[in-house]
Amino acid sequence: MDEPLLTALRRIAAEIDGPTSAVYAAARAAYLTRNLDGEIAVLIGDSRSAVDSGFAVVRSGPDEAQGRWLLSFSGGGVQIDIEVEEEPAGLRLIGQFTGTADGECWLDSAGGRRLLDVDELGRFLVRDVPHGPVRLRCTSSDGAPVTTARVTI
Incomplete structure (x- = not known):
């Protein structure tokens, strides 16, 4: 033809x-x-939220000028804690996975998908993350895929 x-x-x-x-x-x-077999890790704490943030109060309120806040996700047997900090070139994420299998963990953001360099304790550091929606993907220690709910940073 x-x-x-x-x-x-x-x-x-x-x-x-x-x-x-x-x-x-x-x-x-x-x-x-x-991916209906996967588990969703929901946001259980956001230090920017003035009401019921899920974090123990250390200061009288979130310090917006500091440009730093905490996020915590839980689900599928996995706990993910992240500190988000403003930097000149974007955002820096410092975090820790708990309850994951040894394997690949990913960050999906407006900048694309990135493989995270996770150490033996589940800790990771990512720089130059653009503002916008993000989510993390990993595998639980039971072998089930776990994805966090999307959150805008």
């Missing part, structure tokens, strides 16, 4: 009778539920 003709016909069909917004929404929903 004539490949240039088929390419032109595909382009015309996509312009004239392309997918509807309902099709895009269904495709997005299918993509977001692709």
Whole structure:
């Protein structure tokens, strides 16, 4: 068959009778539920939250000028604690995984997916993370995939 003709016909069909917004929404929903066997680690503490942050009060309130805050996630037998700090080139994340198997842990952010360098105690450090939504992925000690809920930093 004539490949240039088929390419032109595909382009015309996509312009004239392309997918509807309902099709895009269904495709997005299918993509977001692709890992139903995985566990979700939910946000259980945010030191920026003035009410019920999940952290013991050390100061009278969060220090916004300091540019530093704590996040804590739990789920699927995994605990993830992170300190987020502003730096000139972006954000720095210092954290620790507890209850994970030895293996790969990932950070998904606006800057893309990064493999984390996690030491034998579960600690990690990541620099130059852009502001925006992030989530972490790891494997629990039981072998189940665990993903944190997305949080905007």
